Amino acid sequence: DRQELAAGALVLRRFAQPSMDALIRGLSRIIRQSPFRHWQTPGGHRMSVAMSNCGALGWVSDHRGYRYQQIDPNSGQPWPEMPQAFKALAKSAAAEAGFDGFVPDSCLINQYEPGARMSLHQDKNERDFGQPIVSVSLGIAAVFEFGGISRGDRVQAVPLQHADVMVWGGPARLRFHGVRKLSDAEHPVLGRRRINLTFRHAG
Numbered sequence: 001d002r003q004e005l006a007a008g009a010l011v012l013r014r015f016a017q018p019s020m021d022a023l024i025r026g027l028s029r030i031i032r033q034s035p036f037r038h039w040q041t042p043g044g045h046r047m048s049v050a051m052s053n054c055g056a057l058g059w060v061s062d063h064r065g066y067r068y069q070q071i072d073p074n075s076g077q078p079w080p081e082m083p084q085a086f087k088a089l090a091k092s093a094a095a096e097a098g099f100d101g102f103v104p105d106s107c108l109i110n111q112y113e114p115g116a117r118m119s120l121h122q123d124k125n126e127r128d129f130g131q132p133i134v135s136v137s138l139g140i141a142a143v144f145e146f147g148g149i150s151r152g153d154r155v156q157a158v159p160l161q162h163a164d165v166m167v168w169g170g171p172a173r174l175r176f177h178g179v180r181k182l183s184d185a186e187h188p189v190l191g192r193r194r195i196n197l198t199f200r201h202a203g
């Protein structure tokens with residue numbers, strides 16, 4: 001099941017289902033090595049979403065700003081290696097949207113507990129906006145907000161469920177987006193949370 005929200009914005013419903021066991025095993029290994037933590041925004045606020053990363057580059061935020069870096073600041077070590085099953089899923093989803101040869105070097109792992117949200121923003125910390133972004137939703141359902149190229153443009157509400165995958169490229173790459181405050185629910189495998197994997201070629 002395939003839905004084009006706008007030019008360059010593709011939703012692939014349940015696309016991650018065949019890889020689910022490997023994704024969950026990979027996730028638990030990563031989180032043992034680099035546990036979820038709440039970054040501070042450059043303005044000094046604690047983010048409601050807890051984050052970790054795997055792959056060569058990890059997205060971090062602190063009083064100095066947002067950036068990608070090779071070292072997990074909490075451990076002083078490189079981020080956990082990106083599991084093969086993560087790379088393979090990101091690559092095949094990107095190919096579905098016409099981005100053959102996508103090789104992610106970064107996977108940001110966002111954990112939303114009930115009440116957590118992500119306000120409307122653009123992803124602008126990557127070097128090459130010609131590279132797509134692939135995102136994978138796991139756990140309880142959330143409402144994704146998909147806006148336009150200006151902050152004030154109207155937003156489309158997109159319900160996202162366990163195993164749904166989205167690919168953002170080309171004209172959609174710099175559109176505003178966010179996640180509505182998560183309602184309380186329980187997923188049989190992941191419990192009372194939503195996890196989102198975001199694959200990028202950041203370097």
Ligand code: MD3
Pocket residue numbers: 108110118123133135166168172173174175176177178179196198
């Ligand atoms: C649309 N995460 O980490 S993923 C983020 O569900 C982020 O955790 C959300 O936005 C989440 O930056 C949404 C989907 C996504 C990612 C990047 C995009 C949608 C996008 C870039 C451009 C347009």
Ligand code: FE
Pocket residue numbers: 121122123177
């Ligand atoms: Fe984003």
